[in-house]
Amino acid sequence: MVSAEPMELMELMGADRLYARAIEAEPILPGYVWNARTHNYHYLRNMQFVSRPHILRLLDNQLNDLQRQAIAVLADVQIGQISPATGLAALNLSLKREVLTNAALAAGGWDRLTPTDFGRCGGILRAQYRRATDCINGLADGTVSPAQAANRVNMYFGRGREMFYEMERERLGPAPKGKYWAERRLLEPTAENCPDCIYYAAQGWRPAGELPVPGAASQCNGNCRCELQRKAIDADDYAKMLAGEM
Numbered sequence: 001m002v003s004a005e006p007m008e009l010m011e012l013m014g015a016d017r018l019y020a021r022a023i024e025a026e027p028i029l030p031g032y033v034w035n036a037r038t039h040n041y042h043y044l045r046n047m048q049f050v051s052r053p054h055i056l057r058l059l060d061n062q063l064n065d066l067q068r069q070a071i072a073v074l075a076d077v078q079i080g081q082i083s084p085a086t087g088l089a090a091l092n093l094s095l096k097r098e099v100l101t102n103a104a105l106a107a108g109g110w111d112r113l114t115p116t117d118f119g120r121c122g123g124i125l126r127a128q129y130r131r132a133t134d135c136i137n138g139l140a141d142g143t144v145s146p147a148q149a150a151n152r153v154n155m156y157f158g159r160g161r162e163m164f165y166e167m168e169r170e171r172l173g174p175a176p177k178g179k180y181w182a183e184r185r186l187l188e189p190t191a192e193n194c195p196d197c198i199y200y201a202a203q204g205w206r207p208a209g210e211l212p213v214p215g216a217a218s219q220c221n222g223n224c225r226c227e228l229q230r231k232a233i234d235a236d237d238y239a240k241m242l243a244g245e246m
């Protein structure tokens with residue numbers, strides 16, 4: 001299945017080669033521009049902004065693709081088609097891509113990632129590489145079942161998605177004058193939602209920062225496909241929200 005989306009993701013991040021350039025600062029490519037004031041991407045050709053749901057969809061499609069590929073790698077290791085070392089190298093490269101892509105999009109492009117951001121990605125990746133090593137070795141020697149391995153690997157990838165929401169929230173500036181940020185959790189209708197996510201979604205709109213980001217503090221962990229929505233509301237609505245009337 002060929003889609004134009006991976007290319008669009010890369011253009012949004014201002015990167016033409018995800019793997020090779022992942023650790024370098026890259027200028028935003030012509031075609032897209034990040035507006036640091038409004039925290040939106042704009043198409044340069046018409047200056048229309050690229051909606052956040054659109055970016056979230058691109059990221060989720062990438063995550064789904066990488067997870068599918070990772071499961072195929074696990075199957076190849078299990079039947080001995082490839083060595084555990086080769087499988088691990090493929091998984092690690094995909095994990096790097098997932099984590100760095102999410103970081104770059106949360107930050108507004110590669111050139112906006114700070115050394116601290118890269119350090120954070122590196123910390124996450126080191127932990128996920130270690131887990132992936134244990135998982136692949138377990139699969140190869142039969143101590144981890146294919147189903148367990150698939151579930152674990154899905155979670156390793158999901159950590160990138162969780163980090164996107166963390167970084168995006170951290171970079172959120174103050175709400176427009178006289179307004180307050182509110183957030184809510186939305187369940188993915190086609191997903192098997194865990195009890196924790198169902199509980200968070202049932203809270204409705206809450207002051208920004210109160211609800212855990214998708215993937216955090218939930219049983220579904222890296223398999224979470226919930227969305228975190230955000231909007232600026234006025235003082236009246238804020239009072240209603242605190243009273244649970246929103």
Ligand SMILES: [Zn+2]
Pocket residue numbers: 193194197214215218220223224225226
């Ligand atoms: Zn969830």
